[in-house]
Amino acid sequence: MPSSLIPLPGDPIVAIATASGRAAVGIVRISGRDLTGLIDALIGKPLAPRVATYGPLRDRDGAAIDQGLALHFPAPHSYTGEDVLELQAHGGPVLMQLLLARCLEAAAERGAASGKPCLPHLRLAQPGEFTQRAYLNGKLDLAQAEAVADLIDAGTEAAARSAGRSLSGAFSREIDALAHQLIELRTLVEATLDFPDEEIDFLDRADARGRLTRLEAMLDRVLDRTRQGALLAEGMTVVLAGQPNVGKSSLLNALAGAELAIVTPVPGTTRDRIGQTIQIDGVPVHVVDTAGLREGSPDEVERIGIARSWQAIEGADAVLLLHDLTRLDDEAYRAADARIERRFGDPERVLHLFNKCDAAPHAAVPPGGLALSARTGQGLDALRRALLERAGWHGGSGEDLYIARTRHVEALRRTRVHVDAAQALAAQGDAALDLLAEELRRGHDALGEITGRMNADALLGEIFGRFCIGK
Numbered sequence: 165m166p167s168s169l170i171p172l173p174g175d176p177i178v179a180i181a182t183a184s185g186r187a188a189v190g191i192v193r194i195s196g197r198d199l200t201g202l203i204d205a206l207i208g209k210p211l212a213p214r215v216a217t218y219g220p221l222r223d224r225d226g227a228a229i230d231q232g233l234a235l236h237f238p239a240p241h242s243y244t245g246e247d248v249l250e251l252q253a254h255g256g257p258v259l260m261q262l263l264l265a266r267c268l269e270a271a272a273e274r275g276a277a278s279g280k281p282c283l284p285h286l287r288l289a290q291p292g293e294f295t296q297r298a299y300l301n302g303k304l305d306l307a308q309a310e311a312v313a314d315l316i317d318a319g320t321e322a323a324a325r326s327a328g329r330s331l332s333g334a335f336s337r338e339i340d341a342l343a344h345q346l347i348e349l350r351t352l353v354e355a356t357l358d359f360p361d362e363e364i365d366f367l368d369r370a371d372a373r374g375r376l377t378r379l380e381a382m383l384d385r386v387l388d389r390t391r392q393g394a395l396l397a398e399g400m401t402v403v404l405a406g407q408p409n410v411g412k413s414s415l416l417n418a419l420a421g422a423e424l425a426i427v428t429p430v431p432g433t434t435r436d437r438i439g440q441t442i443q444i445d446g447v448p449v450h451v452v453d454t455a456g457l458r459e460g461s462p463d464e465v466e467r468i469g470i471a472r473s474w475q476a477i478e479g480a481d482a483v484l485l486l487h488d489l490t491r492l493d494d495e496a497y498r499a500a501d502a503r504i505e506r507r508f509g510d511p512e513r514v515l516h517l518f519n520k521c522d523a524a525p526h527a528a529v530p531p532g533g534l535a536l537s538a539r540t541g542q543g544l545d546a547l548r549r550a551l552l553e554r555a556g557w558h559g560g561s562g563e564d565l566y567i568a569r570t571r572h573v574e575a576l577r578r579t580r581v582h583v584d585a586a587q588a589l590a591a592q593g594d595a596a597l598d599l600l601a602e603e604l605r606r607g608h609d610a611l612g613e614i615t616g617r618m619n620a621d622a623l624l625g626e627i628f629g630r631f632c633i634g635k
């Protein structure tokens with residue numbers, strides 16, 4: 165592949181930074197090492213750093229494409245850490261494309277005039293590349309970079325506020341505090357292994373077991389809050405399942421507060437999955453209504469819908485299995501329900517709902533089940549609380565949470581496993597120090613995956629700074 169087709173970190177990049185479509189204002193953003201020539205071509209004069217300058221945004225012949233604002237953020241004081249130029253104009257799609265094309269044209273002219281064919285050419289930015297450069301240039305860590313996307317994609321107020329806290333570094337500071345505790349222990353263990361003649365009684369004098377116990381407690385607190393943050397960011401997927409005409413579509417409409425699904429007494433009305441995202445205490449809940457589950461349907465379309473229902477059930481975080489409270493005395497109905505239940509792989513994911521309690525107010529609800537009426541709304545609040553409990557949510561308003569992702573939760577879980585292993589090795593005494601050092605290294609590496617900050621060089625820096633190696 166020609167090298168010119170391989171994106172290089174040093175290439176200047178450009179993109180329309182605002183959403184597609186018509187708007188009052190649109191922004192074209194450029195990032196690179198030196199944008200002086202582009203500024204001259206586009207604006208016709210130097211720009212004061214970080215000051216909005218109003219004037220014409222010019223085409224190749226010097227005519228104004230539009231009147232707008234130009235802002236220059238010299239490196240390193242910019243979002244990406246490079247020189248950044250932002251052109252703000254009226255937000256018409258055609259106008260934005262004209263400005264974008266003019267930026268690419270001006271850069272090409274500048275390269276040709278310089279007589280340096282090896283000069284990097286301005287190119288269109290790839291998705292996320294501005295934020296990637298911010299990470300590579302030390303402006304953001306990985307968790308903060310992910311929080312940028314989470315803030316944009318936030319579906320609830322709580323998620324948006326929590327993403328803002330992660331972007332400001334709240335989550336990263338928690339991870340850094342854990343990493344600091346781990347690296348202190350690693351440093352002491354590595355030094356003890358490297359200098360055995362010093363006769364350092366590591367486990368007792370360094371209080372290794374006490375440190376590890378406190379680290380475990382810190383990890384548990386951070387892991388719990390991270391699970392909450394991941395729930396705010398990604399929500400939970402809930403599938404409504406059950407036999408035909410048990411009220412699945414009515415329940416979807418009741419939870420959503422809108423008539424999303426067609427409700428009729430005809431079995432098999434719902435032929436395909438219907439999804440809607442709702443909020444429960446700020447937590448996004450992705451509710452999926454499915455075709456009624458039954459065997460031997462003569463309708464091919466319905467059979468395809470039932471197959472898709474089972475696919476949705478397999479990928480759900482929780483399944484609301486609806487039962488018709490008015491038909492519990494029907495032996496054939498109970499037998500069909502039993503066959504459905506046997507197909508669920510993990511019964512812990514299933515919450516049994518007994519619908520139509522308004523039509524059967526005296527019917528006995530089996531233990532562990534929840535009575536409700538999708539028609540009147542009775543029992544919906546209890547269902548919402550049960551869903552949050554099933555998801556493990558206890559964050560309240562989420563005001564003290566930070567946004568997180570599933571990968572962060574998994575990294576912290578692996579860290580906890582390695583710290584537990586280190587604690588077990590510490591109980592064996594100094595003879596297991598080499599194995600203890602390895603478990604601490606693995607735990608530290610898992611933490612480093614979250615922010616991308618710590619590496620072997622950072623550990624060496626800590627060791628050299630503390631122990632004067634080579635003195």
